[in-house]
Amino acid sequence: MGEISPAIDSKLKHPELFRNQAYVNGKWIEAKSGKRFDIIDPGTNEKFASCPDMAAEDVDDAVKAAHEAFLAYRTFTPRTRADLLAKFDALIREHKDDLATILVFETGKPLAEAYGEIEYATSFTRWFAGEAERIQGTTFPAAMPGRRIFTIKQPLGVCAALVPWNFPIAMVLRKASAALAAGCTMVAKPSPETPLSALTLAYLAEKAGYPKGVFNVLPTTLANTPSLSEALCRHPTVKKVSFTGSTRVGKILSAHCASTLKKLTLELGGNCPFVVFDDANLDQACDALMALKFRHAGQACVTANRVYVQKGVYDEFAALLAAKTQEIRVGHGMDKSTTMGPVTVPTGLDKVAAQVEDAKKHGGVVVTGGNRITSLNNGYFFEPTIIANATQKMKIASEETFGPLLALFPFDTEEEAVKLANDTSMGLASYCFTKNVDRIWRMFENLEAGMIGLNSGNSSAAESPFGGIKESGFGKESGKDVAINEYLITKTGTLTLEGQY
Known part of the structure; x- marks a missing residue:
């Protein structure tokens, strides 16, 4: 494991929250290459920590673990998934001081803004804890006599979250909360600048009781980001990718996902x-x-x-x-x-x-x-x-x-x-x-x-649908119904009855 700088270590109330290894299948691991990379404080331009440099070769193990976890997690009742999210939410709020400190050192944002991001981020865990119990199918009156038509909603499967450095906790939780509420499992790839906050979330998810493999985090360098992201996008077991970042990269990822027709949510550039x-x-x-x-x-x-x-x-x-x-x-x-x-x-x-x-x-x-x-x-x-x-x-x-x-x-x-x-x-x-x-x-x-x-x-x-049009992407995150539907499939059943009554 890499060392932690005294500059941040002395400011943490609970040093065990500081995690600087990848998290896969409930284990804290190093990259297969053994390589690590430095995390820089933008306020001083000095190294304060390091992380494993995960690469494309590390993706398959994480996805397989997430898929094995999905086979069990998809059977959890909506109430159980809601309870897990509520525990996760409570732990994040309990440890907001240390999370805010890590955010400041990773992103450079003022401490008050770091607290603001955590408050915003936990609005998603709280919101989707409620949405978990409101996933509903429908029935439709049929045009033909003796026919019944109905739908059910089911989780997609393994999802990948590719998140930016500007709001690293909020962007992880906006994606993960919806996925976990729906019954999906997730592999998150944080930005090279801000992996530590995502790893702290993984630690708190474990403490909340999420089974191993449900939530995984792969930190990586800027050099390995394209190949690792492509491996996630092209992996046949990954059923959905959610990306927040530039329009240029969004177009590249969209092409990668096209080969397996993955469901895709893109929140891209603004101007x-x-x-x-x-x-x-x-x-x-x-x-x-x-x-x-x-x-x-x-x-x-x-x-x-x-x-x-x-x-x-x-x-x-x-x-x-x-x-x-x-x-x-x-x-x-x-x-x-x-x-x-x-x-x-x-x-x-x-x-x-x-x-x-x-x-x-x-x-x-x-x-x-x-x-x-x-x-x-x-x-x-x-x-x-x-x-x-x-x-x-x-x-x-x-x-x-x-x-x-x-x-x-x-x-x-x-x-x-x-x-x-x-x-x-x-x-x-x-x-x-x-x-x-x-x-x-x-x-x-x-x-x-x-x-x-x-x-x-x-x-x-959290209650407002978030997303753009034109080259700012497609799909919605947060909001009632629309965001969680991004992580669900709709299955239609048609029943023909014998006889009349």
Whole structure:
């Protein structure tokens, strides 16, 4: 096993929660190659732990274990599955302090945001504990006499979860909670940057009483991620893949899954528009935008990327937003005064810096920020940045940023705003702020996205279907009925009766 840095070890109340081996078939194991990789704290650019570098050769054992477990787990009653999820949920909440600490060291997000992610994540365990007992078939009146038609719902089988680094606990639990509630088993592949939080979840799932093989975790490096993911996608025993990540990778995985016609859920890129009209409550819009844009340093798929502001309030809104942005305190996530941490990967710094330079070349004005921060512990820090006078020629208009940078685009009419907002191949989320109820309905119907925030910057909730359209993917996670159905098959029975009565 790899060593744990004193920097994090001293902050854990229950050090046994820190797990740095892969979890397969109820056992903590190393990769067949024996190789391990380092986990880096983005707030200091220093190693604080290591994990086994699982590869494609390790996939088959995990899938076989999950399948053997499925043969028994699928027979568990809905009440039993609900009780297991409830115990899992209780253990996660009980150990939220240590989970939050691990999250900060893995992702760089401030401690308060780490607690927020855990609260959000456990909303899925709680929600799907209830959904487990509400999986129902149906009956249909038949057109032919003497015939009865009915359906039952059954779990798919072994499922694979490919999760990103920006919300590693929430994304694991949003997928795993639905799968486990449905009666499926799971093999999770966390991001190379954030394997430890997923492994802690595996430990707590074991303590909750899940049988061996029901929930498995395969950490791996960025170098081995493509081949390991392909092995999961092509494995004939894996019946469903759920992926959260970029559109580019989503298309590759979709091709891999096509060979076995797997069920697939894809939650992909965002590039989300945020539209502010003249009649909006500017304080309400600004507060929503601040939380939406600078949470986790702008590293969320649903974050606002392009901010369209009607010209009548453009200058006022820009000034209000700049004043609030300048109050952000950048620092290490464990510092309680920090309100924005580093980006999680160093390439994120390069992308934000390139978009700032491109915007300036095309006439953009840096209202605040615009620079890397080199004075904070060698971490991956960038100033929260606002670009004014943005145009469609800039990279920020067409590229998802995934960093603490937003651009303000002026517009004149509602028709123009809709056209600009929809001018993207993505369609995950859109946001609109206005006090005109007629316009609210028009924008809801005309904006091309799977989720629309209407005077709201938060579209994510366990009870709300989550997913996009266009090149932002397909399928839904969370919400009533739709999410758990992603892990079920519908089997139709047709019975012909003899005789009449």
